[in-house]
Amino acid sequence: MTLAAVLVLAVGTYAFRLAGPLLRDRLSLPPRVRELLSTSATVLLVALVATSSLMKGQHLAGWALPLGVLVGGLAAWRKAPFVLVVVLAAATTAGLRLLGL
Structure with missing residues (x-):
């Protein structure tokens, strides 16, 4: 350009x-x-x-990412601090991926 x-x-x-x-x-x-x-x-x-949260490129992202976003959304809805919301969402996603989801 x-x-x-x-x-x-x-x-x-x-x-x-x-x-x-x-x-x-x-x-x-x-x-x-x-x-x-x-x-x-x-x-x-x-x-x-x-x-x-549902798509990764042209394919579905699997279950771990949407569930991590859901946990983060619930924490935000309960008025948790932003850092805690991000940590909870990331930990949930990482834990579920570690379990094979």
């Missing part, structure tokens, strides 16, 4: 991010649209977690 293309993409990204704060007071969305945007962000996050 040439330097000019990198600079154009950098300026475009900066302008796109700057547009949010600049247009916040000028653009008003109906309450239904705001609700749909909030819901769509949640759905997108769930889809990302599901895809990354």
Whole structure:
């Protein structure tokens, strides 16, 4: 990629991010649209977690990874500290893989 293309993409990204704060007071969305945007962000996050925890490349990841994500999710839901959530998820996945799952 040439330097000019990198600079154009950098300026475009900066302008796109700057547009949010600049247009916040000028653009008003109906309450239904705001609700749909909030819901769509949640759905997108769930889809990302599901895809990354269930698939490894083009194949299923096996049982250890989804169960580790489930344990981490339960720990986060119970408001455990972030470090503990990560350690529990990793330990669960590693333990299940050690057992052959």
